[in-house]
Amino acid sequence: MASPQIIQNFINGQYVDVKNQTGAVPVTNPATGEVIAQVPHSSADEVNQAVQHAKVAQEKWAAQTVKTRVQCLFKLKQILENNMDKLVAMVVLEHGKAAPEAQASIMKGIETLEWATSLPQMIAGKYLEVSRGISCRDKLDPIGVVVSIVPFNFPVMVPFWTIPIAIGCGNAVILKPSEKVPMTMTFVASLMKEAGVPDGIFQCVNGTKNTCENLIDHPDVKAVTFVGTSSIAKSVQQRANNLGKRAACLGGAKNHMCVLPDADFEMCTADIMNSFAGMTGQRCMAASVLLVVGKFPPEFMDLLVAKAKALKAGQGAGEIGPVIDQLSKDKIMRYINEAVDRDGAELLVDGRSWSEKKGFWVGPTIMKHKSCKDAAVCEEIFGPVLSVVEVATREEAIAIENANPYGNAAAIYTSVGQHADWFLGRFSAAMLGVNIGVPVPREPFSFGGMNNSNFGTGDLTCEAGMEFFTQRKKITQKWVPPQGGSVVDQSFIR
Numbered sequence: 001m002a003s004p005q006i007i008q009n010f011i012n013g014q015y016v017d018v019k020n021q022t023g024a025v026p027v028t029n030p031a032t033g034e035v036i037a038q039v040p041h042s043s044a045d046e047v048n049q050a051v052q053h054a055k056v057a058q059e060k061w062a063a064q065t066v067k068t069r070v071q072c073l074f075k076l077k078q079i080l081e082n083n084m085d086k087l088v089a090m091v092v093l094e095h096g097k098a099a100p101e102a103q104a105s106i107m108k109g110i111e112t113l114e115w116a117t118s119l120p121q122m123i124a125g126k127y128l129e130v131s132r133g134i135s136c137r138d139k140l141d142p143i144g145v146v147v148s149i150v151p152f153n154f155p156v157m158v159p160f161w162t163i164p165i166a167i168g169c170g171n172a173v174i175l176k177p178s179e180k181v182p183m184t185m186t187f188v189a190s191l192m193k194e195a196g197v198p199d200g201i202f203q204c205v206n207g208t209k210n211t212c213e214n215l216i217d218h219p220d221v222k223a224v225t226f227v228g229t230s231s232i233a234k235s236v237q238q239r240a241n242n243l244g245k246r247a248a249c250l251g252g253a254k255n256h257m258c259v260l261p262d263a264d265f266e267m268c269t270a271d272i273m274n275s276f277a278g279m280t281g282q283r284c285m286a287a288s289v290l291l292v293v294g295k296f297p298p299e300f301m302d303l304l305v306a307k308a309k310a311l312k313a314g315q316g317a318g319e320i321g322p323v324i325d326q327l328s329k330d331k332i333m334r335y336i337n338e339a340v341d342r343d344g345a346e347l348l349v350d351g352r353s354w355s356e357k358k359g360f361w362v363g364p365t366i367m368k369h370k371s372c373k374d375a376a377v378c379e380e381i382f383g384p385v386l387s388v389v390e391v392a393t394r395e396e397a398i399a400i401e402n403a404n405p406y407g408n409a410a411a412i413y414t415s416v417g418q419h420a421d422w423f424l425g426r427f428s429a430a431m432l433g434v435n436i437g438v439p440v441p442r443e444p445f446s447f448g449g450m451n452n453s454n455f456g457t458g459d460l461t462c463e464a465g466m467e468f469f470t471q472r473k474k475i476t477q478k479w480v481p482p483q484g485g486s487v488v489d490q491s492f493i494r
Helices: 044-062 071-082 084-095 099-116 159-168 183-194 209-217 230-242 265-281 299-310 326-341 351-356 394-403 417-424 462-468
Strands: 009-011 014-016 025-028 035-039 127-131 134-142 145-149 172-176 202-204 221-227 246-250 255-259 287-293 346-349 365-368 385-391 409-413 431-434 454-456 470-478
Touching (some): 014 183, 035 084, 044 145, 044 172, 044 202, 044 209, 071 183, 084 099, 084 183, 099 159, 099 265, 145 159, 145 209, 159 462, 209 221, 209 230, 221 230, 230 246, 230 454, 265 287, 265 299, 265 385, 299 346, 299 365, 326 351, 326 365, 385 394, 394 417
Parallel strands (some): 145 172, 145 221, 172 202, 221 246, 287 385, 409 431
Antiparallel strands (some): 009 014, 025 035, 127 134, 246 454
C-alpha cells in the first residue's frame, strides 16, 4: 500500500511543505476507511507568510480594471470543465459522494464562477447630477486580503461561492480547506494559476482550529467567510467582529418539509427522497423533518418507504455514498438508536444495516415520531435520516417549523397556489420551496439563511458577495466655472 500523501500548502504560486508536521490529521476514504493523506498543521509563521504575499499581490491586482481581472475567470471555467473527470474522482475519493452528485456539485460551483465573469456589468457604480453643477457617484473598491474557511461537505462548490467573486472584485483570497477534504482544492490551486490568477492572489493554507484563528487574527486580513456548524459560525463571526473585521458566517440547519393531501404523491415522494437522502444528507439544505398535514391515504407513506428501500449503497448513478467519517457515522447511529429505543419512534426504514459495510456507511432511514420534541426531530443530524411527524392542521405544522432555532430552508408540497402562499408567508426560513425540497437559489439569486443559520453581514454569492468583498465609496463633486472666462489654453485650435 502506498504511503499517504502529505498535503502541501499553495503559497505565492507554488506548492510548499508545511514545516511543522507534528500532529497531522489523517484524511480517510469514507468508502473504505483507508487513510489516503495527512494534513499537517500550518504554523503562525506560515500563515503570516501567506498573508504577506497576498498583501503585496493584492495591491497590484486591485490596480487592474475589473474587465482585466475577470479574464482569468473565463479561462478557469474552461480549465475546470476540461479537468472534470479528475475533479470528480478526487471528490469521490476524499469525500465519498456518488460520482453524479460530485459532478453536480462542481457544476454548481462553476455557476457562481460564471456569475463572477459578469462583474464588469454588475460592479459599475451609479452616477447622478443631483443639483445644478453638482453630481454624485459611487464605486466599489476591493477591501484587501480575505480569508475563506470552508466545510467538508462540498469540497469545490462552497469554496467557489466566495473565491471567484472576491478575486474578480480585486481582492486576494486565502482558503483554509476542511482538513477532512483538502486534496481537491489544493489541486484546483494549480488550475487557477494555469488560468492566469497571479501568484499570491489565491493561496491554500491547511490546518485545523489554530490555523483558522491565526488567519482570522492576522492584522492584514480584512474579512472572513465561514461555512460550517452554527456554534463555530457564531464564534468566528464574533472573533472577527471584535477585531473590527467583516464576517459572513453560515451555520447549520434543521429544515422542514410540509406536505398536504392535495400534493402529487409520485412527484413529492421522489423529491422528498432526494432532499433527505441525496448527498447522503450531508448538506445544510437537506430537509430532515417531514410534517404530514391532515388525513392521508396509506399509499403516500407506502410510496415514500418503497423509494427509500430501493436506494442502494455505492458511488455510481442512483446510489448513495458513505458519510464522511467514523465520528459522523457514530453520531447518526446514536440519533437513530435513541429515537427508537428511548423516544419510541416507529422505524419505517432502517439504514443501520449498511453500517456493517467496510467504511462509513449509513443507509436511508425513515422514522415516524410520537412527539415533535424528540431529539432527532429538533437537532441537526447531518445524515440520511428523515423524521416524520403527523399533525392535524397547518397551524400545528407552522408552529413546529417556527419553533426550530435555525432558518435555512423550508418547503411546502401542494397543488393549490393559495395553500403554498399561506405557508410561504409564515415559514421562518430564508430559502423556500414549493414542491422543491432543496430550494437552493440559482444565480443570480444569493445563498444564505436566517436565525441561527446565518451570522454576520448577510448572504454569500452573487450581488450579496460582491457587496461583502468591496467597500462602497461615495463621491460628491462640484466644479465652479472659472472667473473671467476660460482659463484653458486654446492656442492649439486652428
